[in-house]
Amino acid sequence: KQHWRESEGFPAEVLVADRPDSHYVGPIAIGRPPQNFLVVYDLSSANLWVPGSSCPACDCVRQHRRFDGTLSESYRTSEVGVQLAAGPGRCAGYLSRDTVHLGNATLFDTIFVEAQAASKHLSQSDVDGVLGLGLPQAA
Template sequence: MQPPSLLLLVLGLLAAPAAALVRIPLHKFTSVRRTMTELGGPVEDLIAKGPISKYAQGAPAVTGGPIPEMLRNYMDAQYYGEIGIGTPPQCFTVVFDTGSSNLWVPSIHCKLLDIACWIHHKYNSGKSSTYVKNGTSFDIHYGSGSLSGYLSQDTVSVPCKSALSGLAGIKVERQTFGEATKQPGITFIAAKFDGILGMAYPRISVNNVLPVFDNLMQQKLVEKNIFSFYLNRDPNAQPGGELMLGGTDSKYYKGPLSYLNVTRKAYCGFMGMDIPPPGGPLWILGDVFIGCYYTVFDRDQNRVGLAQATRL
C-alpha cells in the first residue's frame, strides 16, 4: 500500500489543470494577394468594387448588428497554424486573427456552388463523438459578401497534433464554432487557410459566442491568461513562427517588453503611430508591421506587449 502522502501527491498531480506553455507552430504561405498578383488577378480592383472600401479606413463598428470584417487584411495574411475540431480531431489550417472573435471552418454541408468550401478541409459532425448540435444560423459580413452557416459545439484541440508526441494538444471542451456553408468572393478560394480563429474579446463576437481563448481561460487550461506571437522573417525558414498560449519565450525577443493598453475591451489591437491601412490601425497575424516584433497579448491586464524580435 502506498504511503498516504505519496498517494495525495499523485492525486494532486492528476487533478491539477494543464499549466504548461502550449506551442502552436505557424507555417508561412504565399499570401492571397501575392497569389492573385502572380496569376494576373486585379487585386486592388477587386477590393475597390465591393463595399469593403468603407471599412478600409478603420476598425469594424461594434454594434448589435452584423460586424463587417476587414477582408483586406486576410488577403495579406501569410502565417497559419493547425487546430483540431472533434473527437478524434479533424485538422484545419486557420488564421489566428486578433481582430475578430469567432472560430469558423467550412462545413461538410456547404452549398454545392461554394467553390472555396470544396477545395478546403471540411468539418464532418458525423465523425465526432463529442459533437453537440446547436443549429443557430450565423452571418459574418465581409466587404464583398457574407460568410454564413450555422453554429455547432465540439471539442477544439490546440494544436491539432503535437510536433513531439503526435497527439492532440490541449482540449477546449464545449466550444461553439461556426460551420460555414457559404463563403464570399474569390478571397477564400485563393486562400491557403481553411478558416479563422478569432483571438479578440467576447464583446465583438458574432452571436455572442464565447471565443476559444476565453473558453480556454474559463477551463483553466493555461497558467497565465496571455498569448504571444513570434513570426520568423526568414522567408525560407520553417516553421514560420510560433503562437504560444499561456506564456512567452525569451529566445524570441531581445530587450524589455513595452506594454500599451488596448484601445477598448474588444479588439486585441491598439491605436498608435498613425500607420495607414492595411498595416493599421489594427493588426492581425501576418501583417508586415507585427512581424518585426515579438507580441504579447495580456488578457488579465488588457494590454499588448512589444519587443524587438530576434532572428533565429
C-alpha cells in the same frame, strides 16, 4: 462555458507561419477523433469558423477541408444560423459545439461556426477557416 484541459503542458504551444500578406496561419483540430484544419489566427475577431461538410455549391467544397460532425462523437449542433464578416469576406453557417485542439491544449464544448457559404475572397483562400483570438467584443 468553455473549459481548458492540459494535454502535455500549458500554455499551448502551436507552430505558426508568418505570411508575407501579414497573416499568421497554423493548425487546429476539431472533434473526437480530431479533424485537422489550417486557419488564420485573427486578432481582429473572436470567432472560430471552418467550412461545414454540407457547404452547398460554394468553392470551399473543392478547395478546403470540411468539418463533418457525423464523424465526431463530441459534436453538437444548435442549428442557429449566423453570418460573420471575416476581413474583406463574409461567411454564413450554423453555430455548433465540439472539442477544439490547439497545439497541446484541448478546449471542450467550444462554440464554432460550420460555414455553409463563403464569399469568393474566403473560398479562394488557401486556408480552411479563421480562429479569432480577439477580445469577446469583436465576436
